[in-house]
Amino acid sequence: MLNKKNLIFLGGPGAGKGTVSNAMIAKYGVAHISTGDILRAEVAKGTPAGKEAGAIMKSGGLVPDAMVCGMVGERLKEPDCEKGFILDGFPRTIAQAETLATILDGMGKKIDAVIYLNVSDEIILQRLTARMNCRGCDAIYNKIFMPPKVEGICDKCGSELFQRADDSLETAKSRLAVFHKQTQPLIDYYEKLGLLYSCKSTELDEIVAELAKVLE
Ligand code: AMP
Numbered sequence: 001m002l003n004k005k006n007l008i009f010l011g012g013p014g015a016g017k018g019t020v021s022n023a024m025i026a027k028y029g030v031a032h033i034s035t036g037d038i039l040r041a042e043v044a045k046g047t048p049a050g051k052e053a054g055a056i057m058k059s060g061g062l063v064p065d066a067m068v069c070g071m072v073g074e075r076l077k078e079p080d081c082e083k084g085f086i087l088d089g090f091p092r093t094i095a096q097a098e099t100l101a102t103i104l105d106g107m108g109k110k111i112d113a114v115i116y117l118n119v120s121d122e123i124i125l126q127r128l129t130a131r132m133n134c135r136g137c138d139a140i141y142n143k144i145f146m147p148p149k150v151e152g153i154c155d156k157c158g159s160e161l162f163q164r165a166d167d168s169l170e171t172a173k174s175r176l177a178v179f180h181k182q183t184q185p186l187i188d189y190y191e192k193l194g195l196l197y198s199c200k201s202t203e204l205d206e207i208v209a210e211l212a213k214v215l216e
């Protein structure tokens with residue numbers, strides 16, 4: 001059981017937010033709210049929001065605050081969030097963090113901890129360009145650091161693996177620059193609120209064990 005159960009995972013693209021979230025969800029049964037996943041689903045469905053977001057995502061930029069905040073506000077109302085939730089990839093700007101605080105306040109909830117996955121730019125670029133995602137489930141692999149048993153096939157569900165369009169070297173570099181400029185200020189913001197926990201390890205098992213100590 002998690003004592004601190006409403007969480008934000010902060011970190012650059014490829015810092016491991018999705019991978020650590022998946023492990024924490026399997027262990028604790030909290031809800032996973034990934035704005036990247038929500039946006040990719042909108043793009044795949046071809047909705048108006050998806051059309052607007054798709055081009056921005058391809059370039060590595062951030063989609064408008066109002067769009068993601070609206071999506072997160074709706075998602076937080078779903079019953080599975082009662083057990084706790086991990087916000088993965090949200091907030092990414094100070095404005096989003098402020099809107100999130102207002103949304104949660106209105107629901108009588110609050111963020112219990114912000115986990116910062118502190119990974120160097122060098123490792124991030126190596127990871128992003130070798131990342132593979134499953135078409136069938138949420139599994140994430142890495143050709144170098146965490147390869148699947150059979151190349152191109154998901155160990156968990158047998159579906160095909162693919163590389164995200166925004167994981168090319170060029171877009172990965174832009175996303176990293178966007179992180180430093182727009183998202184990094186959130187580290188200070190949450191530190192001042194006394195909510196930040198910085199995690200330096202890059203090993204999944206070590207991170208999960210460390211988080212158990214801090215959050216259970
Ligand atoms: P991710 O899967 O978290 O790496 O997100 C992929 C892309 O979706 C990002 O590069 C942004 O273009 C967009 N995105 C995801 N979350 C947000 C957010 N909180 N604010 C703005 N754009 C976002």
